[in-house]
Amino acid sequence: MGRRALAGFVMLLLCAGCEPDAVVHKVGWFSTMRHQRNIKPYARPIAPVEGTVPVTGGELPVSRATADRLANPRTRTAESLNRGQWVYATFCLVCHGENGRGDGPVALAGGGPFPGVPSLVDPARPALSDGAIYALVVDAQRMGRGLMPRYGDKIHGTDRWDVVNYVRSLQLNARGGTGPR
Ligand code: HEC
Structure with a gap:
């Protein structure tokens, strides 16, 4: 990590007060558990498989x-x-x-x-x-x-x-x- 990056990181830490967890993951250099294959909070849900019918019954599009x-x-x-x-x-x-x-x-x-x-x-x-x-x-x-x-x-x-x-x-x-x- 270069000096400027380090300085930036320290700044980030300072800005975030005493909550480093909110900041650390933003620096790609650290490996954190946030970076994994999962659905993030508020992430767009996975689209249903094509042809999926809801349990309440399907509906044909109008034409x-x-x-x-x-x-x-x-x-x-x-x-x-x-x-x-x-x-x-x-x-x-x-x-x-x-x-x-x-x-x-x-x-x-x-x-x-x-x-x-x-x-x-x-x-x-x-x-x-x-x-x-x-x-x-x-x-x-x-x-x-x-x-x-x-x-x-x-x-x-x-x-x-x-x-x-x-x-x-x-x-x-x-x-x-x-x-x-
Ligand atoms: C945001 C404004 C808007 C809302 C809200 C809206 N409409 Fe419309 N409606 C339009 C517009 C604009 C047209 C003309 C559409 C076109 O020709 O592309 C239209 C066209 C229509 C037509 C066809 C009329 C004709 O003689 O061709 C019907 C019927 C209709 N609306 C019913 C409804 C009903 C029932 C609702 C409520 C569920 C509704 N509209 C809500 C804007 C709206």
């Missing part, structure tokens, strides 16, 4: 080709709509707005970091099937909608269909229809 064929298993009951409203308020309202008009705070702020947030209740836009809305919630990117983030890792299970039902009820309301809500 534009298959989205329309997905059947909505959740009836539009008050319970489903209440839950959907909560999911919508938590994840969607910031961009799409309370009534789905594309006027949420994030979309409006100075042109927004997310300009181009569409209205979900504009009858002039092409109608989307329940499955397509579901697939947009799960992974908009895979649906070819690069501007919307994916929510499949945040919204799970029946919550996804409940929010689809809630979007439908927003559309009914916008048309002045008499939906369940």
